Amino acid sequence: MTVSLLDPYTGPHLRLPNRVAMAPVTRGRADDATGVPHPAARDYYAQRASAGLIVTEGIWPHRLGKGEPGVPGLVTAEQAAGWRAVTGAVHAAGGRIFAQLWHVGRMSHPLVLDGAAPVAPSAVRIEGEYLHTAAGRRDHVTPRALETAEVEELVGAFAAAARAAVGAGFDGVEVHGANGYLIQQFLGTNTNRRTDRYAEPTLFAREVVRAVAAAVGPERTALRISPGSTDHAIDEADPRTVYRALLADLDPLGLAYLHIVERGAYCALADLRPRWSGTLIGNLDGPEPTTREAAERAVQAGLADVFSFGRLFIANPDLPARFAAGAPLNPLRPTLIYGGGHEGYTDYPPLPTPAHTP
Numbered sequence: 001m002t003v004s005l006l007d008p009y010t011g012p013h014l015r016l017p018n019r020v021a022m023a024p025v026t027r028g029r030a031d032d033a034t035g036v037p038h039p040a041a042r043d044y045y046a047q048r049a050s051a052g053l054i055v056t057e058g059i060w061p062h063r064l065g066k067g068e069p070g071v072p073g074l075v076t077a078e079q080a081a082g083w084r085a086v087t088g089a090v091h092a093a094g095g096r097i098f099a100q101l102w103h104v105g106r107m108s109h110p111l112v113l114d115g116a117a118p119v120a121p122s123a124v125r126i127e128g129e130y131l132h133t134a135a136g137r138r139d140h141v142t143p144r145a146l147e148t149a150e151v152e153e154l155v156g157a158f159a160a161a162a163r164a165a166v167g168a169g170f171d172g173v174e175v176h177g178a179n180g181y182l183i184q185q186f187l188g189t190n191t192n193r194r195t196d197r198y199a200e201p202t203l204f205a206r207e208v209v210r211a212v213a214a215a216v217g218p219e220r221t222a223l224r225i226s227p228g229s230t231d232h233a234i235d236e237a238d239p240r241t242v243y244r245a246l247l248a249d250l251d252p253l254g255l256a257y258l259h260i261v262e263r264g265a266y267c268a269l270a271d272l273r274p275r276w277s278g279t280l281i282g283n284l285d286g287p288e289p290t291t292r293e294a295a296e297r298a299v300q301a302g303l304a305d306v307f308s309f310g311r312l313f314i315a316n317p318d319l320p321a322r323f324a325a326g327a328p329l330n331p332l333r334p335t336l337i338y339g340g341g342h343e344g345y346t347d348y349p350p351l352p353t354p355a356h357t358p
């Protein structure tokens with residue numbers, strides 16, 4: 001039987017009305033001083049509650065994990081209260097929502113971190129890329145290498161933020177291990193030059209996932225990875241071996257799902273699907289937004305159970321209904337992606353409701 005993106009999905013821990021997930025997309029609208037989500041975030045996410053699953057924008061689990069202006073946190077009571085309003089609105093609209101926990105590691109700047117240096121597995125600076133700060137674009141600085149005890153504390157910070165997330169009403173937590181940020185900086189060859197036990201590339205990822213699973217239950221714990229991606233100057237010499245080892249360790253835990261961003265030369269979905277017995281959410285990261293057709297092909301080929309869409313969901317709050325109707329899609333307004341308020345955030349129109357015929 002052919003599976004469609006619009007078919008319901010029942011996995012070991014997830015029951016979704018369709019296989020069209022909203023990918024995590026940073027919108028930079030949180031209060032920059034407090035890290036509290038923008039009050040309009042509740043409408044923004046509730047408008048997208050028809051997604052099979054919503055994954056929030058990246059949220060910092062530790063104050064040094066913030067990488068850009070307007071990125072929200074999940075550390076303080078005030079931040080948790082902001083998220084409580086979001087989860088309440090999404091659930092009232094019939095949706096399901098996981099919080100993405102995002103520590104950027106070296107991808108930050110003292111201007112974003114109240115003067116502190118960014119931290120990373122090793123003191124390796126990114127060359128030839130800029131970082132966006134409230135004062136404009138800046139060159140990267142050399143990060144400070146984390147002490148072993150600090151790495152252990154960060155594992156605890158992820159677990160604490162996961163507890164706060166579930167306390168704030170989230171259905172679960174997605175650990176951001178993708179796209180060149182802290183966890184992938186441990187997985188990468190050029191960024192992890194450590195000599196302590198965290199020199200083993202998968203150890204930090206494994207400890208974070210296990211700590212989160214111990215804190216909130218494996219059925220509420222997910223991991224996002226982008227094997228072989230060179231995003232933000234990460235170099236992985238042998239992604240096949242590293243990610244196979246990571247999955248061999250994590251698969252038996254029975255997590256909510258694994259989210260794979262396919263990007264780069266290594267065909268991660270094809271290689272890793274047979275090595276993951278739980279739910280797999282696929283994502284294709286390329287210069288153009290992922291199309292329904294590409295996602296359908298991947299799901300029909302058995303490469304993923306569910307597919308996530310980022311850019312299409314920013315512009316189309318009712319994406320599953322548009323797919324179902326074969327309706328045209330709203331274009332994305334690129335200048336309104338990051339920062340600001342309602343404009344470009346909560347004002348993308350849904351399809352007109354069909355007139356009621358008596």
Ligand SMILES: Cc1cc2nc3c(=O)[nH]c(=O)nc-3n(C[C@H](O)[C@H](O)[C@H](O)COP(=O)(O)O)c2cc1C
Binds near residue numbers: 026027
């Ligand atoms: C504006 C924007 C913000 C993003 N923010 C995040 C993020 O916070 N966390 C993350 O894991 N990926 C993030 N991504 C990557 C998306 O989740 C996704 O992998 C990418 O957009 C490809 O999917 P698409 O073709 O459906 O847009 C972001 C992408 C965009 C365009």
